[in-house]
Amino acid sequence: MPQLPAPEYPPEVRERLEPDAREIIARYPDSRSALLPLLHLVQSEEGHVTRTGMAFCAEMLGLTTAEVTAVSTFYSMYRRKPSGDxxxxxxxxxxxxxxxxxxxxxxxxxxxxxxxxxxxxxxxxxxxxxxxxxxxxxxxxxxxxxxxxxxxxxxxxxxxxxxxxxxxxxxxxxxxxxxxxRKTARILAGFxxxxxxxxAAGGSAGPASLAGLRLAKGAAQAGARPGADARTDRPGGPPAGRQAGYPTDQPPPQHPSSHDAPLPSSDSDPHHPAGPITERTEEGE
Incomplete structure (x- = not known):
């Protein structure tokens, strides 16, 4: 049995939503990129994403209702049934x-x-x-x-x-x-x-999250544990310049998390045993 067409918004609702939808669409070089905020917009109207809302999004973006449904059912932030305030x-x-x-x-x-x-x-x-x-x-x-x-x-x-x-x-x-x-959904739509x-409200990460930022700024270097390697902060770590992948005649990077960074490769390090790559060949040559 074929599915009946989705009911349309009343004229007064549509008259209010269309300018908002056009404002959202105008933010993107490709109109279909506006689908996510448009779904938030229609969710702000009824508190969940209805068939009417999905049909409205499809019409405004020139998409099929199947395309809109696929997106709205994929993300958990879109409610598919009436829910609480x-x-x-x-x-x-x-x-x-x-x-x-x-x-x-x-x-x-x-x-x-x-x-x-x-x-x-x-x-x-x-x-x-x-x-x-x-x-x-x-x-x-x-x-x-x-x-x-x-x-x-x-x-x-x-x-x-x-x-x-x-x-x-x-x-x-x-x-x-x-x-x-509903008001939250409108904010998420970009208004x-x-x-x-x-x-005036503010917010911040807590001390545990900010520890990484302090390390990145070098604040922890002065307080490194005695005997710890300057880069790894591990007791008994290999001397600077002798860690895997780094030549002994060059100092290693001196930021605290450099032990997590990619090791030099033959593409970027002329001292690498494999030598620098000067010419790329086609596959199979």
């Missing part, structure tokens, strides 16, 4: 899990009486487990509409969802103030969050 995600990847993420997720399922991907009866909260969101130094992490709630516990997570359902103000640990999922408190 607040998407509460608990990271259950390795570090968050071992520090309590699994326990937090189980506690919220019991507390809310819903499972993964389900929504509370009042339509306020959708619960889901999420993949790593690059905040391991604040683990375990709970996210609400992609805003961070760091160093969570079962108790703080239960209090968080209770506040959301009661309409009480909730402040993320860092970053912009919280807004509902600025013009709330003064959002413009």
């Amino acid at each position: 607040y998407q509460v995600g608990v990271c259950t990847n390795t570090l968050c899990a071992v520090l309590g993420g699994d326990e937090i997720f189980a506690a919220l399922q019991r507390h809310l009486g819903i499972g993964n991907g389900e929504t509370t009866e009042d339509g306020k909260v959708t619960l889901e487990h999420i993949e790593c969101n690059a905040a391991c130094d604040f683990a375990p992490v709970v996210m609400v509409n992609w805003e961070f709630f760091d160093n969570a516990t079962p108790e703080s997570a239960r209090r968080l969802v209770d506040d959301l359902r009661a309409g009480r103000e909730v402040a993320p640990t860092r970053g912009a103030p919280l807004c509902d999922f 600025p969050d013009e709330r003064p408190e959002a413009v």
Whole structure:
């Protein structure tokens, strides 16, 4: 049985969405590159990506509905069914899990009486487990509409969802103030969050993440362990200039992570035993 055509947006909705869609499309040299932000735009309209929204995207971009459907079903950030005003995600990847993420997720399922991907009866909260969101130094992490709630516990997570359902103000640990999922989707479509408190908001990585930046700037070199190799910071490391791949008459790179860098090859190092490559031949010659 053939599928019925998707219903269209009412004229007043279409009149409002079309200028936004054209603004998004104009940002890209190839119009089909605008599909991801356009899907966020239609998601901001109804809270999830509907058949109507996908048909609208296809029409605006000159794509087939099959092409749009393939993309919208591939990415988990696009909801395919009605969901809550607040998407509460608990990271259950390795570090968050071992520090309590699994326990937090189980506690919220019991507390809310819903499972993964389900929504509370009042339509306020959708619960889901999420993949790593690059905040391991604040683990375990709970996210609400992609805003961070760091160093969570079962108790703080239960209090968080209770506040959301009661309409009480909730402040993320860092970053912009919280807004509902539809407004978040519009921001992800590329339209600025013009709330003064959002413009002034800041956020930063934690000490564990910033350690790498300090190393890259050389701050840790002065505090290297006695007897450690200058480049590897490993006790008993080979002397400078004698590590694999480096000639003894040339000093090695002196940044702290140079032991992770690619070794010199015959393409770039004239001292390499293989010698520099001066001429490339066709395959098989």
